[in-house]
Amino acid sequence: MNKCKTSREIGGMGHSLKRKEDIRFIQGKGHYVDDIKLPGMLYMDIVRSPYAYAKIKNINIEAAMKVPGVIAVVTGRDLEKYNLHWMPTLMSDTQMVLPTDTVMYQAQEVAAVIATSKYAARDGREAVKVEYEPMKPVIDPYKSLEPGAPVLRPDKPGKTDNHIWHWEAGDKAKTEEVFSKADIVVKEQMHIPRIHVASIETCGCVADYDKINNHLTMYMTTQAPHAIRTVIALVAGHVGLTEEKIRVISPDIGGGFGGKVPVYPGYVIAIAVSFLVGKPVKWIEDRSENLQADSFARDYHITAEMAGTKDGKILATRFKILADHGYTDASANPSKFPTGMFSIATGSYDYGTAFMEADAVYTNKPPGGVAYRCSFRVTEAVHAIERMTDRFAMEVGKDPAQLRLDNFIKKEDFPWKSPTGWIYDSGDYHKGLLKAMDAVNYHQLRAEQAEKRKKGELMGIGISTFTEIVGAGPSKDFDILGIKMFDSAEIRVHPTGKAIARFGTKSQGQGHETTYAQIIAEELGIPAENIAVEEGDTDTAPYGLGTYASRSTPTAGAAAAMAARKLRDKARKIAAYLLEVSEDDLEWEPGKFFVKGAPEKSKTIQEIVFASYTNHPQGMEAGFEATHYYDPPNLTFPSGAYICVVDVDKETGAIKVRRFVAIDDCGNIINPMIVQGQVHGGLTQGIAPAMYEELIYDEAGNILNGTFMDYLVPTAVESPKWETGHTVTPSPHHPIGAKGVGESPTVGAPPAIANAIVDALSPYGITHLDIPITPFKVWKALKEKGAI
Numbered sequence: 173m174n175k176c177k178t179s180r181e182i183g184g185m186g187h188s189l190k191r192k193e194d195i196r197f198i199q200g201k202g203h204y205v206d207d208i209k210l211p212g213m214l215y216m217d218i219v220r221s222p223y224a225y226a227k228i229k230n231i232n233i234e235a236a237m238k239v240p241g242v243i244a245v246v247t248g249r250d251l252e253k254y255n256l257h258w259m260p261t262l263m264s265d266t267q268m269v270l271p272t273d274t275v276m277y278q279a280q281e282v283a284a285v286i287a288t289s290k291y292a293a294r295d296g297r298e299a300v301k302v303e304y305e306p307m308k309p310v311i312d313p314y315k316s317l318e319p320g321a322p323v324l325r326p327d328k329p330g331k332t333d334n335h336i337w338h339w340e341a342g343d344k345a346k347t348e349e350v351f352s353k354a355d356i357v358v359k360e361q362m363h364i365p366r367i368h369v370a371s372i373e374t375c376g377c378v379a380d381y382d383k384i385n386n387h388l389t390m391y392m393t394t395q396a397p398h399a400i401r402t403v404i405a406l407v408a409g410h411v412g413l414t415e416e417k418i419r420v421i422s423p424d425i426g427g428g429f430g431g432k433v434p435v436y437p438g439y440v441i442a443i444a445v446s447f448l449v450g451k452p453v454k455w456i457e458d459r460s461e462n463l464q465a466d467s468f469a470r471d472y473h474i475t476a477e478m479a480g481t482k483d484g485k486i487l488a489t490r491f492k493i494l495a496d497h498g499y500t501d502a503s504a505n506p507s508k509f510p511t512g513m514f515s516i517a518t519g520s521y522d523y524g525t526a527f528m529e530a531d532a533v534y535t536n537k538p539p540g541g542v543a544y545r546c547s548f549r550v551t552e553a554v555h556a557i558e559r560m561t562d563r564f565a566m567e568v569g570k571d572p573a574q575l576r577l578d579n580f581i582k583k584e585d586f587p588w589k590s591p592t593g594w595i596y597d598s599g600d601y602h603k604g605l606l607k608a609m610d611a612v613n614y615h616q617l618r619a620e621q622a623e624k625r626k627k628g629e630l631m632g633i634g635i636s637t638f639t640e641i642v643g644a645g646p647s648k649d650f651d652i653l654g655i656k657m658f659d660s661a662e663i664r665v666h667p668t669g670k671a672i673a674r675f676g677t678k679s680q681g682q683g684h685e686t687t688y689a690q691i692i693a694e695e696l697g698i699p700a701e702n703i704a705v706e707e708g709d710t711d712t713a714p715y716g717l718g719t720y721a722s723r724s725t726p727t728a729g730a731a732a733a734m735a736a737r738k739l740r741d742k743a744r745k746i747a748a749y750l751l752e753v754s755e756d757d758l759e760w761e762p763g764k765f766f767v768k769g770a771p772e773k774s775k776t777i778q779e780i781v782f783a784s785y786t787n788h789p790q791g792m793e794a795g796f797e798a799t800h801y802y803d804p805p806n807l808t809f810p811s812g813a814y815i816c817v818v819d820v821d822k823e824t825g826a827i828k829v830r831r832f833v834a835i836d837d838c839g840n841i842i843n844p845m846i847v848q849g850q851v852h853g854g855l856t857q858g859i860a861p862a863m864y865e866e867l868i869y870d871e872a873g874n875i876l877n878g879t880f881m882d883y884l885v886p887t888a889v890e891s892p893k894w895e896t897g898h899t900v901t902p903s904p905h906h907p908i909g910a911k912g913v914g915e916s917p918t919v920g921a922p923p924a925i926a927n928a929i930v931d932a933l934s935p936y937g938i939t940h941l942d943i944p945i946t947p948f949k950v951w952k953a954l955k956e957k958g959a960i
């Protein structure tokens with residue numbers, strides 16, 4: 173008799189398997205773009221603009237060309253000859269690859285130097301002399317909309333102002349009516365500033381064009397290899413580079429966090445140069461270039477209002493956004509959603525009325541919007557609603573935890589339709605918050621706070637009970653540049669019962685090689701250790717839209733389960749044939765089919781797979797492989813209850829995060845250890861914008877903190893001890909009941925921290941502070957209120 177293994181033994185779902193990929197990472201054997209060295213490879217470096225807005229009068233390359241090793245300097249005029257000086261953004265705006273006459277932000281690419289070594293390329297870069305005629309830039313997005321502001325994009329036919337688009341959701345008239353009749357209306361003006369991810373690995377590529385075979389291999393740091401291949405084909409098809417001639421390979425990635433979704437000019441220039449000279453070209457940006465010029469995140473100015481009753485029932489919310497997109501809208505949102513999933517901003521609360529609108533503007537800053545562990549702008553949405561919920565609680569004089577418990581959507585009310593049209597799949601918000609309150613000992617903390625306040629000491633408790641929306645997305649509403657946002661899995665099982673599984677997503681550190689194998693192990697009974705997982709090569713992986721917006725588990729994870737189930741169905745047929753019984757007489761347990769009532773008569777999955785190659789039923793297709801393209805019926809709605817406790821020093825404004833409890837609900841968990849790791853990392857990227865990170869520009873458009881000397885990325889020193897836990901509310905429509913989790917902590921943490929700090933300062937009449945909340949801001953606010 174074949175003894176069956178347990179789910180734990182085969183590394184199925186719900187077990188903290190150690191990450192398979194870490195064996196190479198911890199030995200320094202990861203293989204990143206910069207590790208790629210090809211024969212004859214050239215190196216590229218980029219000349220960047222010192223001005224935020226200037227006319228290019230002249231580019232003198234003479235001295236640069238004399239630098240030993242420099243073989244070419246490429247300018248916008250050179251690319252213009254091939255119509256490659258502009259490219260589309262993922263939001264269907266247009267972006268310069270290299271400028272022909274005007275630079276639009278400080279650190280913009282101006283020219284590219286190609287040389288035989290990276291040092292020669294850097295020396296060449298220093299020798300390029302660009303003559304500029306500086307102009308007065310538009311930095312403030314409100315000023316950008318004023319009449320008389322210079323029109324930044326005259327390249328756009330008929331454009332007479334800097335307004336990009338207007339968006340709205342919800343019911344304006346009904347919202348106005350509820351607001352006009354409400355007992356209480358609270359209002360705050362908030363800015364969620366521009367920030368930038370700081371992955372350990374910066375962006376880069378090796379473009380390798382093979383003239384003989386008219387074939388491009390593009391090694392690059394991208395979270396979405398297939399989408400990039402399609403974009404390259406669309407842009408370069410006219411010079412003969414059609415999609416089958418392009419192979420995009422995304423090797424190991426040292427952190428993406430959304431910053432590796434966009435198409436940066438450097439990639440395109442490298443391709444163009446490789447195409448023209450027929451040699452591989454490597455471009456790797458340095459740390460400052462990454463921080464100053466790659467896609468930023470956030471930069472939303474929000475006028476936020478909440479209406480409610482005097483006993484604390486939320487009735488309606490109204491949010492008005494001004495979105496600063498820099499000189500082009502290069503955010504990476506699904507086409508129909510220019511503000512991403514911001515319309516989830518009604519939050520976890522049961523009320524039926526909301527209106528939100530956004531206007532986007534051009535300014536002389538780097539392009540982008542979205543990226544930074546953001547779930548397509550859910551960070552901004554959650555910040556707005558969670559700050560306003562606390563603001564409202566403060567106004568009605570109710571405990572913010574109690575106010576939340578009184579307003580939550582109840583677990584029996586799911587699926588729940590939000591005022592902006594989302595169907596929340598499942599949730600149990602009461603359970604999550606009660607668990608967090610219990611973990612932190614909430615009532616005792618409030619008592620302690622009351623004692624401290626009597627002594628004039630500042631202690632604050634902040635809550636954030638957020639609802640996320642991830643898994644973009646159902647094809648009826650979700651596409652990027654027209655490509656529907658399904659995702660895929662292909663499982664191929666070899667005769668000896670070992671498998672390779674390939675995906676359209678791309679891990680940047682999330683542990684997909686482990687967790688996808690666990691899903692397949694659970695469904696198919698093949699041990700996870702015998703399942704190799706491969707992503708990031710467009711020649712081998714099935715088409716998929718990539719990894720961002722915590723979509724891999726909701727889409728490709730589902731595809732893995734569905735493909736495995738197709739194989740299990742086939743296995744059942746083969747087992748019936750081998751055991752000479754009807755399929756209906758068979759029962760499954762992880763790893764084998766056995767005859768009902770006669771468990772000694774069984775076939776393991778390995779025996780079945782072997783038979784599919786050696787002794788398959790006549791008429792049945794041989795082999796053992798399956799592919800599934802999963803088009804999700806809905807998004808998944810993870811949630812969390814976070815509580816932060818801070819002590820604030822009155823004299824200096826110094827803030828100490830004393831405790832931080834995070835209870836997450838991502839449905840059924842594939843790997844608890846990986847989820848915990850995601851939450852730890854995500855929380856650290858939550859404290860970052862809450863207390864430290866912000867890209868600051870002066871009036872001339874100079875970035876004032878473009879290096880790590882001035883842009884403070886939190887390390888272990890700044891991070892508190894994260895206390896994590898979870899509740900499990902499975903997604904009813906996902907094949908394994910899982911929801912995404914990768915961004916929840918970054919989405920949920922900032923308002924918990926901001927709420928805690930504002931709570932600490934509230935005795936002095938402080939109702940709001942914009943993040944990042946620095947000691948100086950705190951000190952200044954206390955000073956203004958006469959507290960010190």
Ligand code: MCN
Pocket residue numbers: 426427428429430544545546547680681682683684687688719720721722723724725726838839840841842843844846847850853910911912913914915
């Ligand atoms: N997981 C699980 N059980 C669940 C949900 C998820 O075990 N119920 C596991 C998954 O199997 C996966 C990980 O948690 O290994 C994250 O899954 P998911 O939430 O589906 O998110 P993605 O895999 O799509 O990752 C994207 C998300 C995003 S958008 C950003 S930004 C971010 C993040 O992941 N960037 C990261 N986490 C990161 N972690 C690292 N180390 N590096 C990045 O660049």
Ligand code: CUM
Pocket residue numbers: 395428429430431433542543544545546547548549719720721722
């Ligand atoms: Cu918006 S950061 Mo993640 O979606 O790659």
